[in-house]
Amino acid sequence: MADTGGQDHRSLYDGFEGYRTVAREEVAATLSEGLIVPDANVLLNLYRYTPDARENLLSVLRKLAVNLWVPHQVLVEFWRNRESVIRDPxxxxxxxxxxxxxxxxxxxxxxxxxxxxxxxxxxxxxxxxxxxxxxxxxxxxxxxxxxxxNTDFSYNTAQDAVLKELEEIVAGRVGAEMSPQAHAKAVTEGLRRVANQEPPGYKDKSKGDSRAAGDYIVWEQVLTEAEARKKPVVFVTGDNKEDWWRVEAGQRRGPRVELVQEMLRRTGQLLLMVRPSQLLEYAKTFLEVEVSADSVRDVENIDSAVSRSEEVPPGGGWTVKALTIFMISLSGEAKVQAEVIKAAAAQSGFVTRDQVYDIAEYSPQRSLRGFTRPVNRIAQFVKGVGLADEKAVDILLAVYNDDSPEVGWAAGFRIHPEVLPMIQQVIADGLELPDDGD
Structure with a gap:
């Protein structure tokens, strides 16, 4: 008998399932038997699609309705962003x-x-x-x-054509809200993953608060439902960022390997991820739903354009001049926060909770809740006068990890990595405005 070194007999893909290309027959079976989970962007983009593309996707969702399941967090994000998306087109x-x-x-x-x-x-x-x-x-x-x-859309929910369709499709198929304790735990874990660039959702770090954990909360709710139902998952998302997808040579090969493995560990089930345009193609082939080639193209174009628009701009949307003005203003209005940023800049961008208390000379009983508000307020002013991109990233982010003393308490603060080099330059220059107007 060959020496196996005490290891079980394993196959080529054991432990490497995330690299396997799923056969079309397996996709068809999963669409018929699995849990079909739309991301919030799938529902929101219904307002952006052409009428034909919108109707095609709604037809597919109706066809899949028996297996459709919508995480509670998806609807949180849908309602939070719906009016701004209606306003967009x-x-x-x-x-x-x-x-x-x-x-x-x-x-x-x-x-x-x-x-x-x-x-x-x-x-x-x-x-x-x-x-x-x-x-x-x-x-x-x-x-x-x-x-x-915009003729079919209305801020009045009783008159909105998209809502009327969605209400019928998702009736009885929306997940329950997390308990306050479970939600707080999920936020902490989500923000820890953001800080450590662990999928999913770390590309949302620019949101700078508990909203940055939104993708992880969706993921946790999906895992919980898949575990309870013992079903494979088809996650449908228009998001094309690398915190969800395994990207090789610029091509999306499938979900991140870490996500495939986490789904297997938690549920023993398969994870598939598809774009809305792929879902339309699969529906045409496997579900005998009439889908036009123009609709597939329109959906892909709009999803890609929206996803690109959400990417972090170069330099995080900041310039040396904008950050100099920001730091000068912060030093005058919120000296403690300015000193914390300086300390973080001297330590590769991170400052611990204890260091914040030492710098600020806070009593141990004082909370750090709202500590970044003056930072965000002044940053918003700089954006508002046109010195920084309106989508510029938040400069100072709360970090949640195993060092957090309690659930929901920050372990420290980190300067956004996109702006850290410029912040360090601004501090080294003594908060002097650059002569070249950069």
Whole structure:
């Protein structure tokens, strides 16, 4: 008998299930027998899809309704973001303003060229009129298309066509809310994972508060339901970030290996992850649902565009100049928080809870709840005056891990890694504004 070194006989994929490509037949079986779980972005993007694409996806959800299950946290995020998403396709003013800016720039460029070549004024005026007319026509059509897109949507929930469809589809298929104790525990674990870049959801660190744990709470609720029902899971999400997907050479190969393994450990079940466009393709093949190629393309394009728009901007959305103004303002209005940021910057970006108490000379009985509020308020002011990207990341993040003294208590604070090098430069420069206006 061959020496196995005391190990069980194992196969090629044992312990490496996350690398296995799931066969189409297994996908078909899981769609028929498993738990179909939509992420919040799937429901929210119904407001963004073309009418045909929206109806195709709703048809698929109706077909799968017997196996559909919606985590409570998914609806928390759906209702939290619904009105802003409705406003998104209808908010044509920002686009029209941008068009007007480009129009003005084009006219200025034309006039500069006309002056250099001594173009007759009447010819210049004719060309300017062509530019103005073209931009005006585009702006008018943008407003008209925006108005047409929003005809089925309403802030009044009794009149919203999407809600009427969803209400019927998910009736009796929504998970229960976590107990306060379980929720607090999940928030702590979710924020710990964010701080340590463990999936899922660590790409949401820019949210900076308990909302950064939202993806983990969804994941925990899915695990709990799959364990109770003893069913495999098909998680449908428009999110394409690497905190959910295993990405190789720029391609999504499947769910993160860690998530596949965690699902197996907790439930003994298979985890599949599909994009909404993939779900439409599978439904057309396996469920005999009529789905147009245009709908598949439109869904994929919109999901990708929305996901890209949620990515962290370069430099976290900050510049050295913006951070200098931020630190000068913080030093004047919230000196303790400014000193904590300086201490963290000197320690690779992290400062412990005990160090905060020492720096601030707080009594042991004092809570750190709300400690980052002055930081976030001043950061919001800097964004509001246009010095930083409106989607710029939060600068100082609470860290929750095994060193947290109680559930929901921060173990310390960390400077967002995207801005840490610039913060260190600002401090080294003595909070002096750069001469180059950076």
């Amino acid at each position: 209808g908010d044509s003013d920002k686009t029209v303003d941008s068009i007007a800016t480009h129009c003005g720039n084009a006219i200025n460029d034309l006039r500069s060229w006309a002056n250099r070549v001594s173009l007759p004024p009447e010819t210049t005026s004719t060309l300017v009129g062509h530019i103005q007319s073209g931009f005006d026509q585009v702006a008018s059509e943008v407003r008209a298309l925006s108005a047409a897109t």
